[in-house]
Amino acid sequence: MNHHPGFDYIAISAYAVIGILVVAFVLLAFRDVGRLRTGIFRAWAIGRTTIAEAWNARIWAIVPIWFVICLIISLLVRPYSAASQVEIYLTILLRAQLVMLLVYLGILACVSLPRERERRTLITTGSKPISRLELLLGKVIGICAAGLAMLVLMTAITWGFMVVINMHIKHDAAVLYEHEQHSYNAMVRRIPPEPGVRYTARHGVLQAQNYYTGTLRIAGLINYQTNPPERALKGGSSETLYFEFPSLPAQVVSPPVFLLHFTVLRLNPGAKPNTSAQQTAAVLPPVRIHITAVLRDNPMVTAQQSLTLSPNGTAEWRPKHWTNFFSLYDPTTGRLFDPGPVLLKVTSPTLGAYLFFGAGTKAQPPACLAFNLDRSRAPAGVMIPKLNPVITGFKSNNKQEIVGPSYSHPGIPAEVASFEFHHLPDKRIPIGKHGNFTVHLFLSVDKQENEALPAIADITAFTLADPAHPFRMQVRFAEKHLTVLKLPKSLLDESALVINIQSNYPGHWIKLTQNSVQIVRPPSSFIVNLAKSEFIIFCEVVLLVVIGVTASARLGWPVAMLTTMVCYVLGNLFHFVYKLMILGGFGLYGPYIDSKMKGLWYYQIGSFITAVMVKMLYALVRLMPDFTRFDPLHDIIISRNLPWIVPVVDAGWTLACALPILALGYLLLRKQELA
Amino acid sequence: MVAEFAAIETRDLTKIYPGFWKSQQVQALTNLNLRVRQGEIFGLLGPNGSGKTTAIKLLLGLINATSGEALVMGQQAGDQDTRRRLGYLPEESYLYRFLNARQTMDFYARLFNMNRSQRRQAVDYYLDFVGLDPAVRGRRIGTYSKGQTRRVALAQALLNNPDLVIMDEPTSGLDPVGMLEIKNMILRLKAAGKTVLLSSHQLADVEDVCDRLVILYRGRVELEGALSDLLEVKDVFQLEARKVSAELQAKLVEMTNAGGAEDIQTGRPRVRLEDLFKRLVDAKRRGEPGAGSARR
Ligand SMILES: Nc1ncnc2c1ncn2[C@@H]1O[C@H](COP(=O)(O)OP(=O)(O)O)[C@@H](O)[C@H]1O
Ligand SMILES: [Mg+2]
Numbered sequence: 001m002n003h004h005p006g007f008d009y010i011a012i013s014a015y016a017v018i019g020i021l022v023v024a025f026v027l028l029a030f031r032d033v034g035r036l037r038t039g040i041f042r043a044w045a046i047g048r049t050t051i052a053e054a055w056n057a058r059i060w061a062i063v064p065i066w067f068v069i070c071l072i073i074s075l076l077v078r079p080y081s082a083a084s085q086v087e088i089y090l091t092i093l094l095r096a097q098l099v100m101l102l103v104y105l106g107i108l109a110c111v112s113l114p115r116e117r118e119r120r121t122l123i124t125t126g127s128k129p130i131s132r133l134e135l136l137l138g139k140v141i142g143i144c145a146a147g148l149a150m151l152v153l154m155t156a157i158t159w160g161f162m163v164v165i166n167m168h169i170k171h172d173a174a175v176l177y178e179h180e181q182h183s184y185n186a187m188v189r190r191i192p193p194e195p196g197v198r199y200t201a202r203h204g205v206l207q208a209q210n211y212y213t214g215t216l217r218i219a220g221l222i223n224y225q226t227n228p229p230e231r232a233l234k235g236g237s238s239e240t241l242y243f244e245f246p247s248l249p250a251q252v253v254s255p256p257v258f259l260l261h262f263t264v265l266r267l268n269p270g271a272k273p274n275t276s277a278q279q280t281a282a283v284l285p286p287v288r289i290h291i292t293a294v295l296r297d298n299p300m301v302t303a304q305q306s307l308t309l310s311p312n313g314t315a316e317w318r319p320k321h322w323t324n325f326f327s328l329y330d331p332t333t334g335r336l337f338d339p340g341p342v343l344l345k346v347t348s349p350t351l352g353a354y355l356f357f358g359a360g361t362k363a364q365p366p367a368c369l370a371f372n373l374d375r376s377r378a379p380a381g382v383m384i385p386k387l388n389p390v391i392t393g394f395k396s397n398n399k400q401e402i403v404g405p406s407y408s409h410p411g412i413p414a415e416v417a418s419f420e421f422h423h424l425p426d427k428r429i430p431i432g433k434h435g436n437f438t439v440h441l442f443l444s445v446d447k448q449e450n451e452a453l454p455a456i457a458d459i460t461a462f463t464l465a466d467p468a469h470p471f472r473m474q475v476r477f478a479e480k481h482l483t484v485l486k487l488p489k490s491l492l493d494e495s496a497l498v499i500n501i502q503s504n505y506p507g508h509w510i511k512l513t514q515n516s517v518q519i520v521r522p523p524s525s526f527i528v529n530l531a532k533s534e535f536i537i538f539c540e541v542v543l544l545v546v547i548g549v550t551a552s553a554r555l556g557w558p559v560a561m562l563t564t565m566v567c568y569v570l571g572n573l574f575h576f577v578y579k580l581m582i583l584g585g586f587g588l589y590g591p592y593i594d595s596k597m598k599g600l601w602y603y604q605i606g607s608f609i610t611a612v613m614v615k616m617l618y619a620l621v622r623l624m625p626d627f628t629r630f631d632p633l634h635d636i637i638i639s640r641n642l643p644w645i646v647p648v649v650d651a652g653w654t655l656a657c658a659l660p661i662l663a664l665g666y667l668l669l670r671k672q673e674l675a
Numbered sequence: 676m677v678a679e680f681a682a683i684e685t686r687d688l689t690k691i692y693p694g695f696w697k698s699q700q701v702q703a704l705t706n707l708n709l710r711v712r713q714g715e716i717f718g719l720l721g722p723n724g725s726g727k728t729t730a731i732k733l734l735l736g737l738i739n740a741t742s743g744e745a746l747v748m749g750q751q752a753g754d755q756d757t758r759r760r761l762g763y764l765p766e767e768s769y770l771y772r773f774l775n776a777r778q779t780m781d782f783y784a785r786l787f788n789m790n791r792s793q794r795r796q797a798v799d800y801y802l803d804f805v806g807l808d809p810a811v812r813g814r815r816i817g818t819y820s821k822g823q824t825r826r827v828a829l830a831q832a833l834l835n836n837p838d839l840v841i842m843d844e845p846t847s848g849l850d851p852v853g854m855l856e857i858k859n860m861i862l863r864l865k866a867a868g869k870t871v872l873l874s875s876h877q878l879a880d881v882e883d884v885c886d887r888l889v890i891l892y893r894g895r896v897e898l899e900g901a902l903s904d905l906l907e908v909k910d911v912f913q914l915e916a917r918k919v920s921a922e923l924q925a926k927l928v929e930m931t932n933a934g935g936a937e938d939i940q941t942g943r944p945r946v947r948l949e950d951l952f953k954r955l956v957d958a959k960r961r962g963e964p965g966a967g968s969a970r971r
Pocket of ligand 2: 729
């Protein structure tokens, strides 16, 4: 059988199984579903009794237990700053809720039906006019309602706890600010107090800020001598350079050689003002690059290599497992199967190295070429990547650094982090009394030199409509505190707003992320934000309860519990197992095996078994709901408002996953003898 | 009352409890053919393990028949709508231990979609009806005595004012007074036009109330018919009187002999211990001094 490389037949089969379940449910349960109009009350009666059972099993005990545990932990944990205090406390409080509810309600879900079977109360209940669907739903509803009650209680306590913490933080910040202001006025202290501290003292930390984030590009170290200006790949960052070779594998049968050529600029982080370029080069380690070749249409096929650039900036890559990598030669037809374009991704882990590359024009040949060495096959010679190299910047939240102005390379402008904001007039950005809007900066500094100087960022803000008249200012910022910036509302026009950040002092490297500059929008209420996070916890718990009740439809409680646990673990492993597949979990040793070994029968058998096992695992994981999507902590711990869409989508997802599971439960229970 | 269908009808109803090996299989019921008319009290008799409970569970749809079919109120056994008109008293009182009597009744009333006022009315009415001590109604059922639990179980069986009441060994676990009450209750149900199917291995129970009965043995029907037909000894005449002097007794025997009767037996009747016990308890309740001797 020959599949298109991008065709995930396991996933398709899993969806088919789920689809069949739902169809079978619709066909077999339509009468019971039709009765649900009155049946929902009967289900609720079952649910009430299940709640009574849970209550009798002292489910309420988890609230005090949870609280005591959280109290102890939060008393023991002494965070570094107010902001991280909130982060840590909320993490502890919410995670503990999640774990306790998952464990407790999971057990309850697995135990409830089997226990009724053991105690034979199902005989009496089953003689009443109740359908199996109502029974199943009743159990789920009851346990979920018990969970909801617990959750509401815990939310109230969490909120109260956070309010107390907030009062303390505000008080401490006010005292600190006053003290610093006092000593600054009395000339005891050289630096004025942190503005972030005053902000905390005034507003506290229980916030659900709404922000508008722009897109970040680090437009630094551009060589303006060339036309168009040349851009560098930044070492030590997550920037990735892409080359695309359109139809390389179809033509190349023998391994090609990739030649890479960069113009390298090194900056020594610790270099003192008068260090010469030669001295700098002497102490610096060589520049390394990572290369990954990947089939664009089937990202499971990859080859990777880590290389060291020669002093003149070149490297040569002969992929070792070329045949394995591109051997999509179809033995049944005897023809070569074209697997589509090949992407070559280049990153560099070496901090302070900047790799300039050609734009891919005639005048500037691209930095990467591929040579076909096997001259007996056409075409010989050079293959040129189709597109200009594309550089991609940040992934979602990783930190990067922009260097401060350099002593040793005065001709080169320092790196600039450039944040671009679009569609601002639609964003209902609040304007303050003085006609300003607020921008929050989350910056931290890496002081390589000039440790005594305060961290200062040079800010330049302008609109694309009028770049000639920028608004400039210098702001002091503090580690772990947000810095508040007021900008005139004239900057909010139809064109885009650009905010550029540069470091002011040599040796001060500013660390920032995609979200480091955020335009403040009207805040939301903290308690609602907390409720949203709790709701996401609830969704996760509901899904587990549905699995537990379904598992216990036929199984005794110990096996049901085990099944539920396995489902939960598999549901959390989705991305891991998927990666396992992609990164060559198919064979015993993946592709890194020589061809002599491959002919051996025991290798083949072993490889076959591993491949089957991985595929089975993948199929199983595909059948499970993806539990990793539930992230109650995502925004609340950084005082951000969780967009409504997240709990709404999570609720929809929970329902969508619960339906086939409940369908399975119904099918299992439909003909089950109750006595 | 003429009914177009029987309250219960089974055709070749067979149940084999599955086992892992064939030797572990149990043939609990073999080709049971029953027909219970509406409005009658029908007895299902048999020794322990003869398949009475199995038959009842099949009728309720709690377990699935291996072969054959069972119709209840003209519908397939286990039909959800039919179960609205059914009351079932299980063999043992399988109730939630963590609920009290009122909560239990309320729960079952909810399963019949009764509204709040209906529930409140029905709950207390039937708990009174079965004579559950009001003092214990607020206590968890787990703390009840067997008789109290049994009464709650009986109350839940009558909760929906069912047309057909199925009782599996209704008198088990009750004292003789309770037994008598149950028997009276069954007769009252009959008077109200209900159909009652009851199973028992205590023949005395059945004897007093049943119109018709079958006797099961090892899952097969051994005997079937109307109680009066089955029990009446057609060729024996019985005479009972007080103040019969020894003289008169001798004379009566002589006359009977002369008249050609055979197998003449004489003696004093004995009451059953059950009756004695009942009278004693009744007298105590009324505050009379003990009625020590056997009277009839
Ligand atoms: N769940 C079961 N599994 C296997 N055998 C059973 C089961 N229930 C009852 N039996 C067997 O079926 C037979 C009839 O049982 P039952 O109907 O309870 O009798 P009765 O109610 O007349 O005392 C008995 O031999 C009993 O052991
Ligand atoms: Mg029995």
